[in-house]
Structure formats: C-alpha cells, structure tokens
Amino acid sequence: MSRVHSKEEYPYVTVKLNVNGKDYEASVRPYERLIDVLRYKLGLTSVKEGCGRGECGACVVIMDGKLVPSCLVLAVRANNKRIITLEGLAPEGKIHAIQKAFLDTLSVQCGFCFPGVILAVKWLLDKNPNPSDEEIKEILGGHLCRCGSYLRFIKAVKLAVKYLQEGKVYFDIKELRSVSSAR
Amino acid sequence: MKDIRFDVFVPSSLDDALQFMAKEGAEALPMAGGTDLIVLIRNGIVKPKKVLDLWPLREELAFIKREDGWIRIGALTTIEEISNSFLVKDPRYAGFLDMCKQFATPYLRTIATVGGNIGAAHPLSDVTILLLTLDCEVKLMSVNGERWVKLEGLFLDKRKLAKDPSELITEVRFREIPQNASTAFLKFDRRWGHAMGYIVVAACAQLEGDIVEEVRIAFDSMGRPFPERAKKTEEFLKGKRLSGDIIRDACSKVLPKEMKRISDYRASAEYRLDLSKVLLKRALLKIKSRVGGG
Ligand SMILES: Cc1cc2nc3c(=O)[nH]c(=O)nc-3n(C[C@H](O)[C@H](O)[C@H](O)COP(=O)(O)OP(=O)(O)OC[C@H]3O[C@@H](n4cnc5c(N)ncnc54)[C@H](O)[C@@H]3O)c2cc1C
Ligand code: FES
Ligand code: FES
Numbered sequence: 001m002s003r004v005h006s007k008e009e010y011p012y013v014t015v016k017l018n019v020n021g022k023d024y025e026a027s028v029r030p031y032e033r034l035i036d037v038l039r040y041k042l043g044l045t046s047v048k049e050g051c052g053r054g055e056c057g058a059c060v061v062i063m064d065g066k067l068v069p070s071c072l073v074l075a076v077r078a079n080n081k082r083i084i085t086l087e088g089l090a091p092e093g094k095i096h097a098i099q100k101a102f103l104d105t106l107s108v109q110c111g112f113c114f115p116g117v118i119l120a121v122k123w124l125l126d127k128n129p130n131p132s133d134e135e136i137k138e139i140l141g142g143h144l145c146r147c148g149s150y151l152r153f154i155k156a157v158k159l160a161v162k163y164l165q166e167g168k169v170y171f172d173i174k175e176l177r178s179v180s181s182a183r
Numbered sequence: 184m185k186d187i188r189f190d191v192f193v194p195s196s197l198d199d200a201l202q203f204m205a206k207e208g209a210e211a212l213p214m215a216g217g218t219d220l221i222v223l224i225r226n227g228i229v230k231p232k233k234v235l236d237l238w239p240l241r242e243e244l245a246f247i248k249r250e251d252g253w254i255r256i257g258a259l260t261t262i263e264e265i266s267n268s269f270l271v272k273d274p275r276y277a278g279f280l281d282m283c284k285q286f287a288t289p290y291l292r293t294i295a296t297v298g299g300n301i302g303a304a305h306p307l308s309d310v311t312i313l314l315l316t317l318d319c320e321v322k323l324m325s326v327n328g329e330r331w332v333k334l335e336g337l338f339l340d341k342r343k344l345a346k347d348p349s350e351l352i353t354e355v356r357f358r359e360i361p362q363n364a365s366t367a368f369l370k371f372d373r374r375w376g377h378a379m380g381y382i383v384v385a386a387c388a389q390l391e392g393d394i395v396e397e398v399r400i401a402f403d404s405m406g407r408p409f410p411e412r413a414k415k416t417e418e419f420l421k422g423k424r425l426s427g428d429i430i431r432d433a434c435s436k437v438l439p440k441e442m443k444r445i446s447d448y449r450a451s452a453e454y455r456l457d458l459s460k461v462l463l464k465r466a467l468l469k470i471k472s473r474v475g476g477g
Binding site for chain 1: 191193214218287
C-alpha cells in the first residue's frame with residue numbers, strides 16, 4: 001500500500017468504529033479501505049487480504065450484522081458501525097464452537113482462508129441454525145481455499161451445529177492443548 | 184505507479200448529493216456498493232478525483248414497494264434485500280430468485296446494489312438483464328429535477344450511459360405482470376460465485392393457455408457490449424403456441440439471425456451462440472412450467 005501522498009489533497013479523516021465490542025478512533029485517508037484499518041492500523045491480522053477485489057472471501061468481516069468484504073468497503077463507510085472479526089468471536093482464552101469444529105475435523109491446513117470461512121459460517125448459523133448441505137455450499141462458495149479443504153468444511157459446519165445445539169458455545173483453549181498433546 | 188487516491192464526499196441528504204454532482208461534474212463519480220467501482224479504481228481503469236458516497240442515502244433510496252400496479256425498487260437496494268423481499272416469493276417474479284441465487288457471492292450481495300448494476304453498464308449485469316425483460320424504467324435525478332427513462336436505450340457502450348454525469352439513478356420501476364405471466368433468469372458459469380457468467384439470459388412471458396401473448400427476452404449482449412433485448416425472436420414467438428417445435432425454431436433459426444457473439448480468451452463466438460440457444464430454450468420451458476403452476 002502506498003503511503004506517499006500530498007497531505008493537502010487527501011486529508012486524514014477520523015473514523016469511529018466499534019470492533020469486537022471495543023470503541024476505536026482511527027485516522028484514515030479517504031481512499032483507504034476497511035481492511036486497511038482493521039489489519040494495518042488496529043493489528044487485527046485475522047483479516048487477510050487475498051485478492052483485494054471481492055473474489056476470495058479472505059477479508060470478510062461482519063459489519064452491522066452483514067457479511068461484507070473489507071477489501072471493497074471504504075473505511076469512512078465504517079464510521080459508527082459495529083464490526084466483528086474472528087478475534088471477537090470468543091472471549092479471551094476461549095474459542096467458539098465453530099472454530100472448535102473446524103479444528104476437530106482437521107479442516108484447517110495453512111489457515112489463510114479460515115478467518116473468512118469461520119465468519120461466513122457464523123453469519124449463516126445466526127440466521128439459520130441448522131443449514132442443509134446446499135445452504136452451506138452456497139455460503140462458502142465464495143471462499144477460496146487453496147489447500148482444498150472444501151469437503152471438510154461441510155463436515156465442520158455440521159459438527160458446529162451439533163455443539164451449538166448441545167449448548168456448547170465456547171471451548172477453553174487450555175483443554176484443547178491437552179487434547180492435542182494426548183493424540 | 185497507479186494513483187488510486189481519491190477524496191470522498193459524504194452527503195447529508197439527496198439534495199446535498201445532487202448539488203455535489205452538479206458542481207463536480209466529470210471530476211467525481213458516485214459510489215453505491217463499490218463492488219464494481221473500487222475494483223476499477225484500484226486497477227487504474229477509472230481515476231475519479233472525488234467519490235460521492237451514496238450509502239448515507241440508503242434510508243431514502245433502499246426499498247422495494249408494490250404501488251398502484253407498479254413495482255418500485257430504490258437504487259440503493261442490495262441484492263440481498265431483493266432476495267429477502269416479497270418479490271422472490273411471488274411465482275411471477277421467480278426470475279428474481281434465480282438471479283439472486285446466482286449473483287456473485289453472499290458477501291457481495293450484501294453491498295452490491297440495483298443502481299450500481301445499471302451504472303456499471305457492463306454486459307454481465309444480472310439485475311439489468313432481468314429488468315430489461317420487465318420493460319423497466321429508470322428515474323434519473325439532478326439539481327434540475329427528475330425524469331423517467333426506459334432502461335432499454337440507457338446504454339451507449341461498455342461503461343457508458345446515455346445520461347448526464349451529474350444525474351443520479353434513484354429508482355427503477357416496472358408494471359406488475361399479469362397472473363398468467365412469469366420470469367426466468369439463467370446464467371452459464373464455470374463455477375458459481377466467482378467468474379461472471381459466460382452467457383446470461385432472462386425472459387418474461389405471458390401465456391394464454393399455450394399461446395404466447397407477450398414475451399420479452401434479454402441477453403448479456405446481442406452484439407454490442409451491453410445487455411439488450413432479442414426483439415426478432417420475441418416477434419417470432421408472439422401469438423404462437425409455445426410448443427417444442429416453436430421453441431426450437433425460435434432458438435435455432437431466429438435467434439442466430441439477430442445475435443452476434445464475440446470470441447475472446449474465455450470462449451469462442453460459436454460456443455457462446457450455442458449456449459445462448461440452449462439457455463433460451465431452458466428459460467422458455469421454465470416460464471411455461473411456472474405459469475402452469477409447475
Ligand atoms: C467478484 C465479483 C463478482 C461479481 N459478480 C457479479 C455477478 O454475478 N453479477 C453481476 O451482475 N455483477 C457482478 N459483479 C459486478 C458488480 O458487483 C455489480 O455490477 C453490482 O451490482 C454493482 O453494484 P454496486 O452498488 O457495487 O456499484 P458501484 O461499484 O458502487 O458502482 C458501479 C458504477 O455505477 C455507478 N453508480 C452506482 N450507483 C449509481 C447511482 N445511484 N447513480 C448513478 N451512477 C451510479 C458508479 O459510479 C460506478 O460507475 C461482480 C463483481 C465482483 C467484484
Ligand atoms: S481480499 Fe477481499 S475478497 Fe479477496
Ligand atoms: S486452509 Fe489453506 S487456504 Fe484454506
């Protein structure tokens with residue numbers, strides 16, 4: 001990203017946004033995007049820039065309840081909005097049932113696509129707690145996974161549905177460690 | 184190096200936005216969802232110095248209404264909003280459900296708008312292609328007032344509209360179609376959700392029994408680089424029985440006479456024409472079964 005610019009032409013503007021429940025103020029250039037703020041200014045590195053043009057789904061976040069590509073939303077448009085990134089899915093020290101299900105099904109390989117995929121699934125399950133295979137495919141169709149975990153994603157979503165139906169929303173990270181070392 | 188910088192103007196009202204467009208003229212471009220515009224700017228294809236953010240106008244310009252025999256859709260209505268509206272539940276407008284399901288990906292449908300789809304003036308503009316079959320009208324507003332124009336005739340070339348740069352698209356409308364009419368939309372794509380379609384067709388037909396009373400057909404392109412109607416094929420079908428033979432003649436004999444396809448790295452003209460014939464056939468059969476309650 002270019003940081004060379006004439007100050008007079010494109011002055012900074014202040015954007016107030018609530019990210020994962022915390023209020024922030026960020027100074028942005030008018031042409032900067034939401035991903036520029038989240039990833040580069042606030043350091044929320046779960047927000048990945050894959051294609052930068054709406055094609056891969058790696059950058060999606062939930063803004064005011066809608067799944068949006070942060071590479072195609074201007075930062076100024078996020079003013080006074082509530083944003084959820086992967087970091088905000090579970091309290092400190094815990095992970096969300098969807099994350100747990102993806103780990104359990106060994107769906108994550110390199111993990112680059114993972115934050116976008118998890119948020120898309122979260123968005124889907126909030127609206128539709130028990131989706132069909134077709135509905136899962138539709139929501140994830142826009143998320144490219146270069147490691148090709150697609151079929152496992154479907155299994156993972158079903159497992160997440162099961163966890164949530166059993167009332168297991170969060171899992172302790174410490175317990176995860178003990179599980180993996182026991183393997 | 185590409186200069187992708189621009190200033191953004193956030194309007195306080197529609198009037199404020201119109202005044203800005205009147206003042207800035209060719210220097211500025213309006214941005215709705217930005218799913219087309221941001222990509223073009225970042226690729227250096229368009230270089231506006233200023234961008235007018237239309238999103239704050241959504242309160243006024245995002246709606247889907249049924250009123251006095253018209254369906255009215257605000258320019259800032261998103262594809263997702265269409266897919267949650269009464270429109271997709273009405274069998275007459277099943278074409279909208281077809282269209283929404285195949286439009287880009289769920290995360291683009293939350294921001295891509297109807298007005299932006301028209302403003303993009305691109306052949307592969309799904310909403311536009313469907314609206315052409317509904318004989319849609321577009322409301323253009325500027326500081327000098329408003330006017331309604333036919334969607335058909337609004338395109339001059341790829342990314343070129345027959346309107347003043349200071350005019351904003353604020354709404355589209357079409358007359359409700361009768362109970363014995365329906366719509367269909369088909370897109371051929373190598374995969375759902377990524378590439379835009381190779382071929383897109385939409386059709387709207389009114390059937391009295393098996394007889395075609397009224398029909399409108401639109402493709403992503405008939406030869407020029409924007410969506411257009413297949414008028415000769417429509418004329419041929421009108422008044423005829425929608426039988427297998429007639430559909431075959433319309434697709435294989437009449438359509439190729441009025442359609443010119445291009446060859447490029449994505450597909451050959453021959454392949455595109457073949458696909459167009461097949462998709463039109465499927466669209467007509469789909470409408471037939473939809474009107475028949477199938
Ligand atoms: C990955 C990807 C996949 C896509 N898939 C599809 C697809 O399947 N089908 C499809 O049809 N399109 C697709 N598109 C293209 C694009 O998303 C659509 O054309 C969309 O409807 C554009 O709407 P927008 O609100 O984002 O427009 P914007 O990008 O905001 O604007 C597009 C153009 O219209 C002008 N404009 C916008 N609103 C107005 C207005 N109210 N008045 C006057 N001018 C205006 C802008 O100045 C700009 O020139 C895709 C794009 C991407 C990046
Ligand atoms: S980086 Fe935004 S969709 Fe690929
Ligand atoms: S796990 Fe590597 S891109 Fe999906």
